[in-house]
Every structure is written in structure tokens, then in C-alpha cells.
Amino acid sequence: MQCAVPNVFFTDIISTVEFNHTGELLATGDKGGRVNKNPPQFRSEYNVYSTFQSHEPEFDYLKSLEIEEKINKIRWLPQKNAAQFLLSTNDKTIKLWKISERDKRPEGYNLKEEDGRYKDPNSITKLQVPVLIPMDLMVEASPRRVFANAHTYHINSISVNSDNETYLSADDLRINLWHLEITDRSFNIVDIKPANMEELTEVITAAEFHPHQCNTFVYSSSKGTIRMCDMRASALCDKHTKLFEEPEDPSNRSFFSEIISSISDVKFSHNGRYMMTRDYLSVKIWDLNMESRPVETYQVHEYLRSKLCSLYENDCIFDKFECCWNGNDSVVMTGSYNNFFRMFERGHRRDVTLEASRENSKPLQVLKPRKVCAGGKRKKDEISVDSLDFNKKILHTAWHPQDNIIAVATTNNLYIFQDKVI
Amino acid sequence: MEMNAEAKRILAVSISKLYASRSQRGGLRLHRSLLVSLVMKSARDIYHSTVALVEKAVETTASTEEAMEAMDTAEKLPEKQPEITDNTEDKENQRPAAKRPRKRPGKVSAVPDFLPEKRARLEPGEERHDTAQSPSVCRSSVVTETRSALPLLSRVIPAF
Numbered sequence: 001m002q003c004a005v006p007n008v009f010f011t012d013i014i015s016t017v018e019f020n021h022t023g024e025l026l027a028t029g030d031k032g033g034r035v036n037k038n039p040p041q042f043r044s045e046y047n048v049y050s051t052f053q054s055h056e057p058e059f060d061y062l063k064s065l066e067i068e069e070k071i072n073k074i075r076w077l078p079q080k081n082a083a084q085f086l087l088s089t090n091d092k093t094i095k096l097w098k099i100s101e102r103d104k105r106p107e108g109y110n111l112k113e114e115d116g117r118y119k120d121p122n123s124i125t126k127l128q129v130p131v132l133i134p135m136d137l138m139v140e141a142s143p144r145r146v147f148a149n150a151h152t153y154h155i156n157s158i159s160v161n162s163d164n165e166t167y168l169s170a171d172d173l174r175i176n177l178w179h180l181e182i183t184d185r186s187f188n189i190v191d192i193k194p195a196n197m198e199e200l201t202e203v204i205t206a207a208e209f210h211p212h213q214c215n216t217f218v219y220s221s222s223k224g225t226i227r228m229c230d231m232r233a234s235a236l237c238d239k240h241t242k243l244f245e246e247p248e249d250p251s252n253r254s255f256f257s258e259i260i261s262s263i264s265d266v267k268f269s270h271n272g273r274y275m276m277t278r279d280y281l282s283v284k285i286w287d288l289n290m291e292s293r294p295v296e297t298y299q300v301h302e303y304l305r306s307k308l309c310s311l312y313e314n315d316c317i318f319d320k321f322e323c324c325w326n327g328n329d330s331v332v333m334t335g336s337y338n339n340f341f342r343m344f345e346r347g348h349r350r351d352v353t354l355e356a357s358r359e360n361s362k363p364l365q366v367l368k369p370r371k372v373c374a375g376g377k378r379k380k381d382e383i384s385v386d387s388l389d390f391n392k393k394i395l396h397t398a399w400h401p402q403d404n405i406i407a408v409a410t411t412n413n414l415y416i417f418q419d420k421v422i
Numbered sequence: 423m424e425m426n427a428e429a430k431r432i433l434a435v436s437i438s439k440l441y442a443s444r445s446q447r448g449g450l451r452l453h454r455s456l457l458v459s460l461v462m463k464s465a466r467d468i469y470h471s472t473v474a475l476v477e478k479a480v481e482t483t484a485s486t487e488e489a490m491e492a493m494d495t496a497e498k499l500p501e502k503q504p505e506i507t508d509n510t511e512d513k514e515n516q517r518p519a520a521k522r523p524r525k526r527p528g529k530v531s532a533v534p535d536f537l538p539e540k541r542a543r544l545e546p547g548e549e550r551h552d553t554a555q556s557p558s559v560c561r562s563s564v565v566t567e568t569r570s571a572l573p574l575l576s577r578v579i580p581a582f
Contacts (some may be wrong), residue, residue, distance in 0.1 A: 065449040091448060151453055172452040181511055203453045222453055255468075258460040262453075309428075312461065313435055318454055 004408035014409040016396055018217060020076040020084065023400040026407055027086060027236055028414055029054070037099060037139070038414075050099065050139035054092040066093050068218065074160050075167070077180075085144070087167060091154040094169055096145035097335060104109025104132040150176050150186045157207045163214040170207035170219060177231075184245050189237045190219060205320075206266045213272070224248075226286065244275075244286050246293045254295065256308040256317060264320035269329040272400075276332055278323040281305060283334055283344065296343040298351065301336050303374035303385045317389045324399045335394025338383070340370060356408045356415040367417065424470040432465040 012030040017351070018027050026038040033055040038048055058067040068091055077085040083100040108130045112118055153171035160167045169176050175190035190207075194200055202223040210216035214229045227240035248257065260280040268275045274295075277284050281302060284294035300321075304311060311317040316337070322332040336343045336353070344351045353370045373382040396409040404419035436458050443450055443458075 063449070066447055070448075083489075154448070156453075200452075200456060203456055205453065220458060255429075255461055255464045259457045262457060309432070312432070315439075318457065364471040 002397055013412050014396060015071050016074050016145050017398045017407050017409045018074045018076060019398050019400055021078050021401060023402055027074045029088060031070045033069030033071060039371060052141035054088045072155060074382060075158050077160055078164055087158055089155050089158050092151055094147040094158060095143050097141050098144045099141045100342050102138045103135060105135045106130045107133050145176055145183050147183050159208045161209045161214050162212055168207060168217060170204050172203040175207055175219060205263050207264055208268055211268050211272045216276060218266055220263035220266040222262040224263055224279060226266060226277060242291050244291045256312055257316050259422050266321040267323060267325060269325050276323055278321050278334055283323055283332060300334055300342055303372055317325050319393060322396050324397050326399045333397050333399060335397055337393050338388040339392040339394060341394045341397060341408050356410055425468055429465040429469040436462040489572055
């Protein structure tokens with residue numbers, strides 16, 4: 001992979017990254033509630049295009065709780081006209097934003113001066129037609145819909161349906177179905193809240209609609225299971241149509257088995273035949289026609305299995321890594337620590353570890369594969385497990401829908417890489 | 423015993439995490455709290471099973487010793503009876519420690535030893551004491567939470 005652009009720097013922690021459906025635009029959300037849009041000037045060079053404050057901190061007076069402005073997820077809507085639309089969400093509220101460009105302004109009004117003052121009617125002697133003249137590009141972001149007050153718990157996912165009319169939002173215990181035009185009501189389609197909260201054993205961690213079947217969605221749980229539901233079966237989809245679960249290996253049992261088996265992200269493949277899940281140590285590819293076990297499992301950083309106690313103490317074990325597919329579903333990518341990110345090429349069973357850092361990211365520089373020494377004698381250019389910096393983590397990655405361009409977010413920097421240009 | 427020590431340490435760390443999560447911005451995170459509770463449950467089970475094993479071993483040893491003593495005292499029983507009579511007469515003057523205490527056993531006696539002592543919370547940046555550890559066990563900072571963590575524990579543990 002080759003670094004093709006200068007890095008884009010942010011002052012705040014990046015919390016989500018998403019390409020739009022054409023790859024023309026890249027949106028990032030941060031902890032301060034801002035959404036940044038980056039279009040390319042030319043192929044693979046993305047620069048900051050527009051920034052707007054999506055969410056503000058709020059206070060729930062009833063529960064005496066502060067609601068963070070951090071953007072948890074951004075999802076683009078398919079483009080229908082000149083404007084772009086995206087959904088952004090924090091812990092409690094989802095907003096639909098319209099982003100439009102203005103590069104022309106009208107000039108030559110009959111009744112008004114250029115500065116907006118009204119002309120003296122007696123001075124008007126002729127009639128002219130206003131004309132549009134070019135101006136500096138201005139990007140406007142305006143909130144078109146606010147979907148609020150539907151989630152008691154923290155929203156972790158939003159997913160736009162393939163029908164382009166509805167979308168789902170998921171929190172720890174419930175999933176709601178919304179219509180993009182209707183903000184004052186939503187349908188609850190999944191509810192796993194027990195009657196007695198002391199009996200709670202699992203929560204919802206991620207949810208996504210199938211890319212083609214508008215009636216199908218999946219949600220993952222903290223127990224490492226994925227449930228597929230069909231909205232045609234019943235209004236409340238508490239009963240799943242399929243349950244994807246792999247039996248636990250008893251030899252790997254430890255104090256932290258439940259934590260590391262919790263799924264942090266689930267993504268359908270573009271062709272809709274597979275889905276990918278990310279837990280703490282691995283990435284699994286599931287065939288939607290086989291529920292008993294994944295068809296492929298990739299270990300992201302197995303060398304951390306012996307360090308789980310330390311990772312529990314410093315809270316790193318609770319990190320939620322995301323994963324993504326490339327455009328033709330042949331490669332999957334996910335992040336790790338020390339600003340490493342991993343790519344797994346499915347067909348050839350190859351994998352590579354790369355690093356996103358300023359030192360290694362000069363323009364047009366080819367990225368050097370990195371290797372972690374799990375034990376034994378450390379070779380040259382290898383890094384030992386104890387030297388890994390667990391404060392530098394890549395939680396959010398995105399892959400261009402058509403080209404081999406990836407966006408990798410470190411704590412507060414965004415890196416864009418592309419495949420070598422021949 | 424190593425497992426027991428590790429279980430205790432993990433329990434202490436878990437309690438401090440649950441306590442700290444109450445004051446974090448955005449409110450309690452249900453997912454994270456659930457995961458911490460599950461770790462606590464595992465550690466608690468290990469701790470109690472280890473303690474039970476130790477107690478059983480102690481009981482077995484004690485019962486063996488008692489059996490040995492019983493055999494000895496059975497031979498000395500006729501000589502001992504006058505002494506028992508004397509003890510009965512002198513019951514009121516027995517040492518208080520031999521008497522059953524009148525007071526109900528308070529919560530203090532029922533508290534497991536892995537819970538932190540009640541003392542002032544350390545400010546961030548203040549010294550923390552290093553605990554003795556084995557290479558395979560993670561370090562834990564001194565838990566400085568107060569006994570108010572106990573209701574938290576009693577709320578969490580019965581759930582599992």
C-alpha cells in the first residue's frame with residue numbers, strides 16, 4: 001500500500017469513518033460532535049471540504065446524566081439529487097443532514113442593490129433578468145430531520161435499508177425501525193430487555209441491514225452470537241430466523257473469555273452472501289447459509305491472549321474494533337494496537353500488517369509490512385509484544401467502495417492510503 | 423493459592439472499575455458494566471471454590487485431631503466430671519471471650535477479605551503501593567474505594 005496524500009489532522013478523537021456509496025466523499029465523526037467531509041481533489045487525494053457541528057452536549061434532567069456529543073456512527077444515504085444526505089448519531093439522537101454546494105449566486109435584481117438594500121422605485125428605468133454568476137464554493141450542511149427520544153440505552157449502530165426509505169437504530173437492548181420522513185415515531189423490532197434487569201446476560205453490540213434484502217437484518221451480541229431476523233415473519237423480531245454461533249474452545253477458557261468473545265462489529269459483504277464479525281482477537285467470516293461455525297477465521301493479534309489481564313486493567317480489553325470489506329469482498333481489513341492495521345486476503349490466505357504513522361507515511365512512500373514477535377528471539381525489524389503502544393490504536397477503518405483506497409483513523413489523525421499506481 | 427490471589431486481585435480491580443464508571447461522562451455503560459460483572463462472577467466463583475477447598479482441608483484436619491482427642495478424653499472422662507461441675511458453678515466468672523457474644527455479628531465479620539478497606543480516595547497522581555506479584559499475574563493498583571462499593575457488589579453479584 002502506498003501513501004498518496006498528506007495526512008489530515010484533527011484536534012479531536014476520531015470516532016467513526018465512512019465513505020459514501022461512490023467513494024467520492026469521506027466523512028469522519030469525532031468526539032466533539034463534528035462531522036468532516038472530505039472529497040478528493042483528484043484521485044485519492046482527500047482534503048477537508050466541510051466541517052459542521054452535528055451534535056451538542058445535552059443533559060437528561062430526569063436521570064441527571066450528561067449525553068455526550070460524540071458521533072458514534074455515520075451512514076451515507078444513496079444520492080438522489082445534487083445534494084448529499086447522511087445520518088449521524090450520538091448516544092441518544094439521530095440526525096439527517098443535507099449537504100449541498102453552492103458555487104453560484106444571483107446578480108442583477110431589479111428592486112434590490114447588490115448589498116441587499118432596496119432601490120428607490122423612481123430610479124428604476126429598465127427591467128433586467130437576474131443572472132447566476134460563479135462564486136467561491138460554499139458548502140452548506142443543514143439538519144433536515146431529528147430522530148430523538150426513542151432510545152433509553154446508548155445507540156451503537158445505525159443502518160440504512162436497501163429500500164432507501166427506512167433505517168434501523170440499535171442500542172444495548174433494543175432495535176428501532178424508522179422511516180426517513182417520519183421523526184415522531186419508530187417501530188421497535190427487537191427487544192431483549194429482561195423483565196428483571198438482574199437477569200440480564202447479554203446486550204446488542206451491532207446491527208446491520210442486508211445490502212439487498214430489505215426484510216433481513218442481523219444483530220450481534222456480547223455473547224459472541226449473531227442473530228439474523230426477517231421482518232416479514234412478525235412485527236417484533238425477538239425470534240431469530242438464524243443463529244450464528246461458534247462453540248467456545250474449552251482450552252482457551254479464562255477469566256476474560258466472555259469479554260473477548262463479545263462482538264464489536266458486524267458487516268455484510270457487498271454481494272450479500274457473507275458477513276464478517278470482529279471480536280477482540282479475531283475476524284470471522286460467516287456464510288449466511290451455515291450457522292454452526294464461520295467459514296474463515298483470521299487471528300488479528302493472537303499474541304495478546306497471554307496479556308489479557310494487563311489489558312483488562314488498562315481498559316484496552318474493552319476497545320471496540322471495526323472491520324471492513326474491500327469493494328469486491330476479496331480482502332478484509334481491521335485495526336490493532338501500535339497504530340497497526342491488518343489486511344487479510346481471503347482467496348490466497350495471505351495477510352499483512354501495516355503501520356499508520358507520520359514517520360512511515362511520506363507521500364508516495366511504499367508501506368513496509370510490520371511483524372510482531374510473539375516470543376523467542378526477536379528478528380531485525382520485528383517489534384516485541386511488550387514494546388507495543390496500547391494507547392495508539394486503530395479502531396475505525398473504511399475501504400473505498402470501488403478502488404483500493406483505504407481510510408485509517410488513528411486516535412486523532414486520518415490516513416489515506418492507496419494501492420500502488422502502475 | 424496463586425489462583426486465589428489472582429481472583430482476589432481481579433475482583434478488586436473490577437469493583438474499582440464499576441465504581442469509577444458511575445462518574446464517567448455519558449452515564450453508566452451497560453455493555454461494559456455487564457462484561458465487568460461477568461469477570462467478577464468468574465473471579466468470585468474461583469475465589470469461593472478455592473476458599474471452600476481450603477476450609478474443607480482444614481475441617482478434615484481438625485476432625486482428625488478431634489477424633490484423636492476424643493479417644494484420649496474418653497479415657498479421662500471420670501476424672502473430668504468434677505471439673506465440669508466446677509465450671510458450671512463458675513460460669514458467671516468465665517472470661518468474656520469464652521462466652522458467646524451477645525451482640526449480633528455485624529457486617530464487618532461477613533465481609534470477604536478481598537474488599538478494600540475504608541479509607542480516603544487517593545487523588546490521581548498520588549503514590550500507589552506495588553503489590554507482590556508473580557510474573558504471570560497482572561499488577562493491580564491499591565484499591566482505595568470506600569465501603570460504599572459493598573452495596574455495588576451486593577447488587578451485582580446476585581444477578582449472576
